[in-house]
Amino acid sequence: MRFQKNREDESTGLVRRINRVGSFFGLIGLLAAPAFSAEPYPCRQTETPIRLDGKADDPAWRHAAEIPNFVMPWVKEGDTEATTSTKAKLLWDAKYLYYFAEMEDGDLRATRKERDGELWLDDVFELFFKPSPDQTGYYELQATPLGTLLDIYYPDREPGQYDTYKNKDRFGHAVKVVVNGTLNDDKADTGWQVEGRIPWTDFKPTGGAPKIGDEWKFTLCRYDYDSRFENKQQAELSVSEDTMVIRDFHKHENYGTLKFEGVFDPKTALPADLQKIGGLDTNLVGSPDPPLPYRAQRALEHIPISRLIDFQFEPDTKRMLFIDQPPGTKGSRLVRLLDRKTGETEVLMQSPENTFYSIEFHPKFAENGRFYLSAFGQMSSAREQRRVQIREYRMTRDKAATVYPETMKVIIEWDTWGHTGGAMAFDDDGYFYVTSGDGTGDSDTRLTGQNLSVLHAKVLRLDIENPDEGRNYSVPPDNPFLDLENARPETFAYGMRNPWRMVWDKKLKRLWVGNNGQDLLEQVYLIERGGNYGWSVMEGSGVFYAERPRGPHPFLPPTFEHDHGVSRSLTGGMVYEGDVLPELKGAYIYGDHSTGKIWAGRHDGEKVTWNEEIADTTLGISQFNNDPVTGDLLVSHHGNPNDGGGLYRLVPNPPDPDAKPFPKKLSQTGLFKNVADHEVRDEALPYKVIVPQWADGAEIDRFVTVPTDNPTIPFGGNRGWNFPDGSVAFQTLSLGGKRLETRVMTKQDKEWVGYSYAWNDAQTDAELVPTEGGEIALNDGKTWKIPSRIDCMNCHSRAANFILGLETAQMNLDVDYGDGFVKNQLAVMDDLGLFLRHGAAKRTSTMRGTPETNSRLVDPFDETNPDIDARARSFLHARCSGCHREAGGGNAMMHLQHFQGPEKFGVINAEPNHGNQGLEGDDVRIVKPGDPSKSVMFIRCSKTGPGKMPPVGPESPDPKVVPLLLEWILQAKEEPPAESGD
Known part of the structure; x- marks a missing residue:
């Protein structure tokens, strides 16, 4: 402000505002008003720069100390608190001093646009700083709702100093303003906010940037003009410090104290019990089931492969062709491995417009050099609709391996909005088989699954050696639907959703097809001529949409099937022909892209004779194959090089002598200090949700832990939070004061798995429940059913990110932690440092916005x-x-x-x-x-x-x-x- 003369006291003639509304926008705030006159105001350091937007939504602001009420200390009688609310905060880092003010104002007024003009004649927020007790110089800075600024350095206090110094120094002072209303009219306004930064170079005359522990003198003030005042040129003036008993802000001897502190650790402001919450390593590692017979071991790791989609070996050679997707590139590329020892490769074809999915060699490749690629994309810039094309190419068979693009011809193609298919295989007679998906992204909305008149959702059988005129194939004369009206004659079988990978079984003379399921089930089919596999009336063996139109043939069941508790994106496989794993020779091997699990199965031509899970890996499985050189069973991982992407072999899995037994009792899990008293470990976070699940009237106590080596959770999203491996969520269900079961979800190798422990009658411990679940007899003669592990994972779905309740919208509530401490649960987790940090900002929150601005x-x-x-x-x-x-x-x-x-x-x-x-x-x-x-x-x-x-x-x-x-x-x-x- 300026030296003001002959102004009547701002405390007279004012109409007090009743029921004043102000938002409490500080998570770490001080409750008294004014807050920092007796004690220094703590200006806390931020590790990350503040992005000016006028909203103070950077995480660091939540931990800045707040001045919650401005006052009028020169008022001799009555209430000294300002009639319009002002809240302010300060922060600092190595480059800037930051400030934020939120001001209630029902009549926003600001017209002056000249920098360093007489801004005190508009609504204005002002800051005064005197850095050094040994120097006379001090600073005045202002900002108005128009964003107009004033910034002046006064070397000394003297009359007429405003005109002398107003344009003398150039300042880097910058602000962003948010106006909640309309300036200079009679419409209802609610207030304005200003967020600013002042570079330390602006303070160079008095020594520049402070150090931690330094103290300055300061005060903040505000002018609020309002048409409700009798004198329309009159403003209410309020300040942050009650030491300002004289309305002269150039009397810096009355300023309050500003103390520069380091980065504030909000955890220290929590009750002692909550401060103990943090990383915990439990004993819930491994599995209660016996170890599987095989594991994945890296193979050909020196070959530069990224996001491997398919790999096939050239017949009668040691050379391999593969399709991959290097980071930063569009589409995919076809690459040839020239030398297994050196890892030398050659890119044969780059496809930025579309993605190659599968490779298949002609049975007489050694003679004709013909091979086939399935491609997915727009195919040309002029075509908007995406399509699947089955293409033939020719290449030389020598080491130079030249592919001739001009030889490309499209064998067959179809449009698609989603599920593509595109797997290929030849039978012993040289007929060419191709799979097609239902062409949708979800639920077969085009109803192609049972529609025989389209190419979608099929296994197609073509003769490419004797093409018809005008196309590059003919229909074999023994295809099953030649006499069915309106049926596509190419159809060999139908009712497929997204058949991903297909192989010809030379012994059974049949096709194996892996099929991606929809909501609950994944399937493998040993294809029968003319078979109808049910989609989308059925999803494998389960009913999907019972009332949808059906094809004219009965539904055939899956040969192998797995629920989404263990399989969520099935990758069809191959028949193992090597000698390295003799017990698997002749078996069909397949796996899952999402869970990394691998199964083997046998079929005698009439029935399944064996089907078991043989390995549990962390791979995103995209293909299987026989290695003709080593006899290994190879598996491809669709990952980046830094994520282990590339090729793996299956090897026997010897018992781990250091493996700890999986906890059979709740007392062995490491989750409790005292199980009988249900006293959990101090590191476990108790939590509540806004809408708890219904469990037949049972009371539920909920807890979650994160591991010591990665004790943080990425914040945000509309699903369950993405917890790190080693996390455990658990809840105990009690009825009538009796504990019945404790349900546990543990995350290992990027997958959540659920277990239950049933409490004994003495309530001293709980026993691990078998895979199929269990029952507990209740006193009233009823039975309490404990869900099976599969039932657990049916509800804890992949689409919801498995973990239910632990999501922003459910966790965003105030919780009473005892002894009168009530605080928003998200804010407490944020204060504890449980949300993921990035880079060096280890104490800076990543909770976006505030609890009030997040979903609830x-x-x-x-x-x-x-x-x-x-x-x-x-x-x-x-x-x-x-x-x-x-x-x-x-x-x-x-x-x-x-x-x-x-x-x-x-x-x-x-x-x-x-x-x-x-x-x-x-x-x-x-x-x-x-x-x-x-x-x-x-x-x-x-x-x-x-x-x-x-x-x-x-x-x-x-x-x-x-x-x-x-x-x-x-x-x-x-x-x-x-x-x-x-």
Whole structure:
């Protein structure tokens, strides 16, 4: 401010504002007002630069000390607190002094645009600093709602100094302003915010940047003009320091003290018990099951391969062709391995426009040099729709290995919106087989699975040696559907979703095909001529959409099948022909891209004779093959070089003499200090969720741990948080004061696995429950069912990132930690350092924004909340969206996360695809607004037995759900019909 003369006291003639509203925007704040007059204001250091946006949303601001109330200490009588709220914070780093102020203002006024002009005649925020007690110089800086600045250095205090020094020095002072309202009119305004930085070079006249521990003198002040004042030119003036008993900010002897501190560790502000929470290494390592017979060992690691898709060996040579995707490149490339010893390779073809998926050599490659690639993409810049092409090329067979692009011809092609297929194989008669996917990204929305009139969702059989005129193949005369009207004659089998990898079994004279499932199951088929494999009426052996149109042939079951607890993206394999692993010779070997598991199976032509898991790896499996040189069983990992991408061999897995036995008792897990008293380790974080699961009335205590070598969690996202390996989430369920079971989820090798421990009658310990689950007899004659490990993983879906409840929207609530300490749970985790840090900023939060700005569910059963839609959506998100989301296990076209819009939400006026649950009439819907009796969701969430939701878990419906859904459906608004779901 300037030296002001003949101004009447700002405390007179003011209309006090009643019910003043101000947001508490500091997580680490001081409660008294004014806060820092007696004690120095702690200006805390930030390890990361502040990005100016006027919002103070950089993580460091959350740990800056707050000045929560400005005052008028010169007022002799009455309330000295300003009538309009001002909150301010300061931070510093090696380059800048930062400030942020949030000001309530119902009448925003600012017109002056000249830098260093008379800004005190507008609404303005001001800062005064006197760095050195040994020097007379001090600084004045101002910012208005227009973003206009004033910055002056006064070498001494003397009359007329404003005119003398206002344009003398050049400052690097910069700000960003956010105006909540409209300047200079009568519209309702709420306030403004300013975020600024001042480089230490601006303070060069008094010594520049401070050191930790240095103290300066300072004060902050604010002018607030308001039309409510009798004198429209009158402003309310308020300051941060109650030592300013005279309204003269050039009297720096009345300033408060500013102390420069190091980076603040918010953990120190938490109660002592919470400060103990941190990394914990438990004994939940390995598996209770016996070790598998094989493991993956790196092979040909000196070959430069990145994100390997397919690899095949040239017939009668030691040379290999492979398809990979180097980082930073588009599409894929075809590469030839020239020398196994040196790793010398040669790029034969680069394909930036599209991606190669599979390689297949002609049976007479040694004579004709013909080979085949399946390609996926737009194929040309003029074509928008993506397609799959099966292409033939010719190459020389010598070491130079020249591919002639001009020889390329398309054998067959089809359009696609998703699942491509593109696997290839030759049979003993030289006929050419090709797989095609259903052409969609989810749920066969084009209904191609059972449609024989299209090329999609098939195994095709072609004669490429005797092509018809005008195309590069003909149809073999014994194909199964030549006489079926409207059927594509190329079809050999149908009902496929996304057949990924195919191989001809020379002994069985049949094709093996691996097929990616949708929500619950993955399949392997030993193909029969003319077979219908069910998609999308069926998903393997399970019903998918029972009421969809069916092809004219009965459904054939999978030869091998695995649920999503162990397999989530099946990669078809090969028949092992080597001698290195004689017990596997002749077996079909296949695996999973997502879980890294590998299985082997045998079939005698009529039935399955053996099928077992043989290895559990960390590989993203994309292909299997026989190594013709060594006889090894090779597996490819679709990873980058720094992630171990490349080739592996299967080798016997000897027992690990150092392996610790998996805990059979809860007391052996390392999670508890005292199991009998249910006293968990100090390092474990107790947590709550806004919408807990229903477990037949059981009370649930929840905890989570992270490992000592990586005790952090990446924050954010709309799914469960991505915890590091070694993390454990566990909960104990009790009924009537008796502990029944403790459920444990442990993450190992990037995969979550669930186990249960059943408590004994004495309540002294709990025993590991077998794979198939178990039961506990209750005192009332009822039975408590403990889910199987497969049931655990059916709910803890891949689409939800497996871990339910531990997500932002569920964890964003205030928790009473005892002894009067109540704080937002996300903020506590942030203070504990549990959210992932980057680089050197080890004490800087990565929680984006504040708890208030992050997503949050509401309590569905809070009847005082009038927003019934938010309540119902929060319920559906917490209890149903683990499966009912894109690529979840819910087998429906509805996505029930709380943030979804009407189109994705897909329940209002949507027709059910899984029956009407006994409801009558053509107007039955998943949710029929205003009519619960016609709403399938209401029935399924309130019933027991077949058709209940959720299908696993509790035996009884939550009694609070019925009135919630009843009220929601009665008040639901009409929307256009959604895509069918349920």
